Amino acid sequence: MDNSKSKTWSIVLTMGFTLGLIGISGMVLSDDDDDYEGNDRWSQSRLDVAPVDNAFYKEECGSCHFPYQPGLLPARSWQRLMGGLEDHFAENAELEAVDAEQLTAYLTENAADTSDYKRSRGISRSLAKDDAPLRISTTRYFKRKHHELPDRMVKDNPDVRSFSNCELCHERAAQGSYDEHQVKVPGYTDWDD
Ligand code: HEC
Ligand code: HEC
Known part of the structure; x- marks a missing residue:
């Protein structure tokens, strides 16, 4: 050649x-x-947020509802929320000062704006710098992910009632997995029918 x-x-x-x-x-x-x-993203592809690894947090902040992962809100939100526990969504969730301090440290050190996990980054980016929402369920990211769900599946669903009950639809929420393929809305076989 x-x-x-x-x-x-x-x-x-x-x-x-x-x-x-x-x-x-x-x-x-x-x-x-x-x-x-x-x-x-490969090693974390099955997990959306870092799971809760703090027994005290699970006990204190998981007694009334699902213990939300710190990576679901930015540090400024957790600071605001922890500063108003005596009037926490119409409930009194006040703690001893030392306990509140310890939990605030855990929440802020693992907050959405310090985490590399996919959903944490998504939530963090969906918020303006000075926006400190008290709810995950009112963030732009959350709304974008749930806008297809009608009221009858959530608010008017006696088995759900509120978007705050993540674990009812996301069966692996406690593990930090919110994958849309592992979602099941109580009372419905197929949520997008
Ligand atoms: C005495 C009961 C109680 C305790 C203890 C409690 N909460 Fe709550 N929390 C509530 C209620 C009630 C709501 C509103 C739920 C709803 O709207 O369905 C709420 C809502 C929330 C939300 C908003 C969820 C959403 O819709 O995105 C966050 C975040 C939250 N709590 C964090 C915490 C943290 C952190 C702690 C521990 C310091 C804590 N909570 C302890 C009662 C409690
Ligand atoms: C009533 C049932 C229900 C509740 C309660 C609920 N979700 Fe969802 N969630 C869904 C469904 C259904 C989807 C998939 C929507 C789609 O693909 O259009 C979804 C999607 C998501 C996604 C995106 C998943 C993906 O693969 O893109 C995240 C993240 C998420 N939810 C987090 C949460 C968190 C955190 C909470 C609690 C604060 C929560 N969800 C509460 C039903 C629910």
Whole structure:
């Protein structure tokens, strides 16, 4: 084979290989609706937020409702919420000062704006810098993810009543998994029918 011919072939092969790589990386990136970048998305792909790993938090903040993962709200929200426990959604959830301090530290150190997990980043980015919502369920990110659910499945559903009851529909919520493929709305076989 003459030399210039084999050179042409090697250029063609290199180009083909490069285009293939671009194609593969394009597929990988476009698969994600939350523009999550970084390689750790593989290791965390089954978990949306870091699970709660604090027994005291589970006990104190999980007695009335699901113990929401710290990664579901930014630190400024947790600070605001912890500063008003005596009037907590019309309930008194006041704690001893030392306990409140300990829980505030846990919440803020693991908050959405300090976490690399996919949902934490999504929630954090959906909020303006000075916005400190007290509810996860009123964030723009949450609303975008749940806008297809009619009232009859939530507010008017006697088995649910409130979006605050994450664990009723997300069976693996306690593990930090909110994947839409693991959702089951109580009283409905298929939520999107
Ligand atoms: C005495 C009962 C009680 C305790 C204890 C309690 N909460 Fe709540 N919490 C409530 C109620 C009631 C709501 C409103 C639920 C609803 O709207 O369905 C609520 C709502 C919330 C929400 C908003 C959920 C949403 O809709 O996005 C957050 C966040 C929250 N609580 C965090 C905490 C934290 C953190 C602690 C521990 C410091 C705590 N709660 C302890 C009663 C309690
Ligand atoms: C009434 C049932 C219900 C409740 C309560 C509920 N969710 Fe959902 N959630 C859903 C459904 C259904 C979807 C899938 C919606 C879709 O794909 O359009 C979803 C989607 C999500 C997603 C996006 C999942 C994905 O794969 O894109 C996240 C994150 C999420 N929920 C978090 C929460 C959190 C946190 C709470 C509690 C504060 C909560 N949800 C409460 C039903 C619920």
